[in-house]
Amino acid sequence: MTAIVIIGAGECGTRAAFELRERGWQEAIVLIGAEPGLPYERPPLSKPTSGGVCRRPVCDDSALRAADIEYLRGVDVETLDRANRCVRLADGRNIAYGKALLATGARPRPMQCPGGDRALTFRTMSDAETLYRKTANAAHVAVVGAGLIGMELAATLRTAGIGVTVIEAGSRPLGRGVPEALAARLHARHCEEGVRFLFNAGVSLIDGDTVVLSDGTTVAADVVVAAIGVLPDTSLAERAGLAVANGIVVDATLATSDPDVFAAGDCARVPSRYANGVPLRLESWRNAREQGAHAARTMLGDAAAFDAVPWFWSDQYDLGLQVVGIPIPGQRNVVRRLSSDAELLFQLADDGRMCCASGLGVGNRVARDIKLAEMLIARGVRATPDVLEDPDTNLKSLIRQ
Amino acid sequence: MTQWINACSADDIESEGVIRFDHAGRTFAIFRSPADEYFCTDGLCSHEAVHLADGLVMDYVIECPKHSGEFDYRSGEAVRAPACRNLKVYSTRIEDGCVFVEV
Numbered sequence: 001m002t003a004i005v006i007i008g009a010g011e012c013g014t015r016a017a018f019e020l021r022e023r024g025w026q027e028a029i030v031l032i033g034a035e036p037g038l039p040y041e042r043p044p045l046s047k048p049t050s051g052g053v054c055r056r057p058v059c060d061d062s063a064l065r066a067a068d069i070e071y072l073r074g075v076d077v078e079t080l081d082r083a084n085r086c087v088r089l090a091d092g093r094n095i096a097y098g099k100a101l102l103a104t105g106a107r108p109r110p111m112q113c114p115g116g117d118r119a120l121t122f123r124t125m126s127d128a129e130t131l132y133r134k135t136a137n138a139a140h141v142a143v144v145g146a147g148l149i150g151m152e153l154a155a156t157l158r159t160a161g162i163g164v165t166v167i168e169a170g171s172r173p174l175g176r177g178v179p180e181a182l183a184a185r186l187h188a189r190h191c192e193e194g195v196r197f198l199f200n201a202g203v204s205l206i207d208g209d210t211v212v213l214s215d216g217t218t219v220a221a222d223v224v225v226a227a228i229g230v231l232p233d234t235s236l237a238e239r240a241g242l243a244v245a246n247g248i249v250v251d252a253t254l255a256t257s258d259p260d261v262f263a264a265g266d267c268a269r270v271p272s273r274y275a276n277g278v279p280l281r282l283e284s285w286r287n288a289r290e291q292g293a294h295a296a297r298t299m300l301g302d303a304a305a306f307d308a309v310p311w312f313w314s315d316q317y318d319l320g321l322q323v324v325g326i327p328i329p330g331q332r333n334v335v336r337r338l339s340s341d342a343e344l345l346f347q348l349a350d351d352g353r354m355c356c357a358s359g360l361g362v363g364n365r366v367a368r369d370i371k372l373a374e375m376l377i378a379r380g381v382r383a384t385p386d387v388l389e390d391p392d393t394n395l396k397s398l399i400r401q
Numbered sequence: 402m403t404q405w406i407n408a409c410s411a412d413d414i415e416s417e418g419v420i421r422f423d424h425a426g427r428t429f430a431i432f433r434s435p436a437d438e439y440f441c442t443d444g445l446c447s448h449e450a451v452h453l454a455d456g457l458v459m460d461y462v463i464e465c466p467k468h469s470g471e472f473d474y475r476s477g478e479a480v481r482a483p484a485c486r487n488l489k490v491y492s493t494r495i496e497d498g499c500v501f502v503e504v
Contacts, residue, residue: 018482044449056449058483286469289483313467364455367466371457396417 002027004299005087005095007077007236008103009033011041011285012265014058015292016101016299021067023300029069030095032087035124036074043285045128046152047315053128080240082258099260099299102237102248103292106230106266106283111144115206119226122149134223138162142211142221144203146173148314150227151186155316158193165196165219167203167211177312179327179345181335182360186316193317232267232281245269247281252305254295262299264291273307274326274355274377284312309374318362322370325356325377334385336369344369352382375399405494405501411439412498419463419474421454424504429491430454431500432474434461439493440474441502447479447486 004020006013009031017031033039038061044054064071076090080100087095108121120131131153135141141157143150146168154164166173173190174183187197202214211219232247242256243249247269254262254270265288272280290308297304311324325347333345342361349355357373359366372395376383379399387393408422414433421444422429428444430453444452446465455466463474470484477488492503 015482364451364466367455368457371464371466371469 002098003030003096004028004099004101005030005032005097006101006103007032007080007087008101008105008233008265008267009035009039009071009073010103010105010265010288011039011058012105012288012292012295013101013103014039015289016103016264016296017069017071018059018063018067019293019296020300021069023297025296025300027098029067030072030097031064031069032072032075032077032089032095034074034076035126037125038073039071040125041285042123045122045125046149046156048128048132048156053125053132055125077236080236080261082240082261085260097260099262101292101295101299102256102261102263102267103265103288103295104233104236104267105288106232108226109229109231111203111206111226111228113203113205116203116226118206119144119224121226122153123230131223131225135160135162138222140165140221142167142219142224143227144168144211144224145227145229146170146197146199147175147227147229148177148312150225151190151316152314153225153227154190154195155193158190158195159317163194163196165198165221166190167198167201167213167219169200169202171199173197176329177327178321178323179333179358180329181333181345182321182358185360186319186321189317189319230266230283232269234267237263237267247279249279253298253303254291254306255298262295264288264295270306272310272326273305274310280310280326282310284310286311307378309378311370311374319360320362320364320366321358321360322366323356323358324370324374325354327356327358331356334388336388337391338365338369342366344373346373346383346385346388348383348385352384353377353380354383369395372396372399403491403503405503408441408500408502410498411495411500414439414500417458417460419454419456419458421452422502427504428452429502429504430463430474431493431502432458432463434475439495439500441491441493441504442472442474442477442488446470446472446484447488448483 039058041056078090079088140163144167205212234244237248248263252271269279269281294306314321336344342365344359347356354376417435430444432440448470451467471481477490
């Protein structure tokens with residue numbers, strides 16, 4: 001039996017399915033998704049239009065048919081039966097596999113406090129539809145968590161004229177994944193727009209339309225949204241006896257401890273060249289696509305290590321943030337000012353190799369330079385701070401030197 | 402019905418570069434190749450309405466600044482996912498140091 005079965009039809013699983021076909025795989029491809037409808041992109045969910053939630057499909061039915069990908073939608077997988085090399089569906093069907101890819105993604109971390117189940121989550125199309133329906137006439141929303149999702153939701157809700165209070169357990173927004181100077185600029189912008197922040201604040205209980213914090217203060221809110229991170233969906237892998245540790249453990253080619261089972265995307269923990277070989281579990285759109293494509297190539301016999309540079313973006317109000325590489329908290333940032341409202345920050349390793357770049361500007365102002373920085377990071381190009389700071393140096397010239 | 406419009410000065414665009422051009426409610430991207438030829442395409446990426454003028458031009462390829470879809474700007478052909486629908490292209494000509502586009 002040579003079918004390749006992909007469990008999870010988000011950005012990652014879907015990309016893997018098409019990559020298999022593009023790379024010449026002739027046998028069956030079965031793509032199984034738990035959510036109904038076509039595979040869709042998650043980033044647009046935090047940017048509704050006047051027509052409601054933005055539903056952007058990753059592919060349409062005709063593309064699936066043209067690639068002869070069998071797509072099972074709205075189907076839950078109960079078991080990955082490695083001994084019998086088959087996938088057992090909740091509806092009783094068995095799908096035999098030659099190779100299987102786990103692209104099961106992640107689910108929102110639930111709020112553990114009493115009343116925590118009153119908080120809405122924000123991950124799926126259905127979550128987004130619910131949030132926008134419930135906040136349509138809301139005066140005030142409490143967003144728990146000042147990470148990327150929390151901040152994007154705060155911006156979206158505030159722009160719609162809704163009062164927003166962000167409740168964050170840490171001392172500042174955006175945590176380790178975003179350099180402090182850029183997080184501070186975004187924080188300031190949110191404050192200018194009227195978002196209220198409460199830091200070092202834990203939630204003790206959610207009661208009706210009140211959030212009670214651990215210090216006793218209360219926040220009145222018509223709707224509470226929990227944006228406190230996600231937990232990788234590893235239960236199938238665990239029950240199948242595969243190694244799991246904050247994600248499904250894979251090697252650099254994305255293979256699990258079973259040579260015919262692979263994992264990729266939000267659910268996978270992968271050794272990273274950009275974190276000195278330390279395994280990382282990345283939660284970005286780009287990573288889902290890159291790992292999905294890489295897993296497909298590995299399943300077809302490629303032995304290359306996954307080495308795409310981590311990259312993500314976040315749009316809040318009219319500001320666009322992009323980060324490439326892994327920022328090291330506390331490490332010096334070399335600043336390149338592009339204009340009064342756009343800047344880039346670079347981090348260099350001791351030997352001068354660029355290891356991280358981030359930028360914040362209006363719209364996609366920093367995109368081009370971040371892309372150039374990505375190329376410099378991938379190629380291990382060395383640069384000096386004075387060259388990077390100098391606005392007259394064209395970064396493109398560093399690539400071709 | 403198309404017309405030839407004076408879009409910009411040839412030197413407004415750096416070599417292997419791109420600028421945005423808006424006309425009559427539509428938006429375009431005008432490219433100057435490394436060989437100093439000029440090309441014009443739809444301004445918005447066909448994957449999502451993101452302006453290509455913010456993207457990186459390398460040789461004959463423009464990369465969307467948001468999702469890294471790529472197009473060959475000479476033909477408008479989508480050459481890398483998630484871009485899969487080609488861009489429309491428009492004729493250009495240079496006259497007296499100005500770039501004219503037929504839009």
